[in-house]
Amino acid sequence: MTEINKTPYAHDAPPPPPTRPLEGLYTADVTLVGAGFSGTIAALELARRGLSVALLEAGEIGRGGSGRNHGQCIPVFNYLDPAELPPAGFALLRDSGRMVFDMIEELGIDCAPVQKGWLNAAHSPAGLARAQAAHAKYAAYGKADRFLDPAEVEELSGIPGYLGGWVHRDGGHLNPLAYVRGLASAAKEAGVRIFTQTPLIGITRSAQGRWLLRTPHGEITSRKVGLTTNAYGTQVIPARLRKSIVPITSYAVASERLTKAQRAAVLPSGVNFSDTRRDPMFFRVDTEGRIITGGLVEPRRGRLTEHTFEGFTKRLTDLYPVLEGLQWTHHWSGTVGISARQRPAIFELEDGLWGLVGYSGRGVPTSAALGRAFAETLRDPDEGAKLWPSESPARIVAGRAIGLAVQGFRGTINKVRDRLES
Structure with missing residues (x-):
């Protein structure tokens, strides 16, 4: 249902x-x-x-x-810039991902935390250039290891065909x-x-x-x-x-729980995934085995439930054929302030x-x-x-x-x- x-x-x-x-x-x-x-x-x-x-x-x-x-x-963050922020504020923002999971551990918060990193995969030569520039920035801040080749991206994500990518080590997900x-x-x-x-x-x-x-x-x-x-x-x-602020409506969808075979194929390393498309493709698999993804509400996608479900099933099946026939169980929205x-x-x-x-x-x-x-x-x-x-x-x-x-x-x-x- x-x-x-x-x-x-x-x-x-x-x-x-x-x-x-x-x-x-x-x-x-x-x-x-x-x-x-x-x-x-x-x-x-x-x-x-x-x-x-x-x-x-x-x-x-x-x-x-x-x-x-x-x-x-x-x-x-685009605005993570030591020339624009006070040194202490820059460090605070730079380390904010680590702070989230340190705080969860310190306070003993039961929220299904997973900190395996955020993977940004390059889908095109232009996307590869953007990913390399972002990697250089965060590697200089001590937040990324070396740039990944296509085989390494496939190993982490389960998706062949990307040109390379990088992982922000402080990324993760939670309930x-x-x-x-x-x-x-x-x-x-x-x-x-x-x-x-x-x-x-x-x-x-x-x-x-x-x-x-x-x-x-x-x-x-x-x-x-x-x-x-x-x-x-x-x-x-x-x-x-x-x-x-400019209020913008965001939406999210959650899938049914993946089968054992599907879960082994989709983001097997536990990372969050985004690629370099301008039309964002980002998703994660929660600890219950559900895919959670979304974006900004458009005239149809994010607004019309069945259209949204069908679109994401197609996009994800193109990446993972094992997801053929994937069903979705939840569709919700919220407001983002810009x-x-x-x-x-x-x-x-x-x-x-x-x-x-x-x-x-x-x-x-x-x-x-x-x-x-x-x-x-x-x-x-x-x-x-x-x-x-x-x-x-x-x-x-x-x-x-x-x-x-x-x-x-x-x-x-x-x-x-x-x-x-x-």
Whole structure:
């Protein structure tokens, strides 16, 4: 049976920590709004530094983008540049993939983590040049070994015909719902007061300079507030933050569990896989033996379930004939936030009111780095700037229309570019 707008993650994830809605009056040094990857990591870091922290979530833990993630940790970023970032921030982002799995081990999070690396395979001569350039960059940062020849790519992926490739050793995958629930459990154990089913309905500043956050059945006052809703902010979130990103709808699909023979053929090394096509081809096999893949919603692919399933069955069967007749069980979507500079951004909206947005589809590794940077900024803005400088929100006019235009034309344009490169 196909489950629409549902992920398979809940079938395998441990339950979230016990929480309840906010009722009554509370005070905290810092209140965070949005209990996804960033909110839970920032809350945990602040509590470890001795601050009293409240964390508000409009639904349940993992309801938003974090629990709907593709579950891939791909620590590869166009903006990873030592000339653009402070040294400490560069190192934080460079090591973000390793940090994810170190944190999982440290906190004992049961989220099916697999860190066998991320394989980028070159499908054409032009793709080979791009892969070689990316490899040179990350090899210089100590994150990749030598460039792979076609036989080595086939050994890792089970796919013949690629021209070469490379592996980012810190890449991997996990159950994102289990991961965010585990982060929330760790934050709660550290003393964070987590309130779920608690939508924010108002935020104002008092004459004494404290922030008052109103919810349907209670209020919290705080010296500082961190907004970590990213692309899931409601109208209560200041427009300066909401309009600083372009929201784009992403989708994912999950297959039935592979047979023993199929599992032996598909990504036998356990790596995450992407190739260099402009029309992205990326997928992973989770620990339950399901293929999980997806992309940005297009006019048909990602929007029409049967069309999407048929397309991925064909694409994957072309790579692995053993997958002939592959069936799909889940199709869901989420919202990605793209900032004006296409990199995560920390904004000070008003004195003591901060926002963090714009992961551009790299939520697992970037949240590990930016969650820490955001916590440090909320604790001490000068120290936080040494990790990730804050900036003024860019007002993106007609951001939603831009997102729809990207989704409407990007797929077609990329398919044409791939044909021209072949």
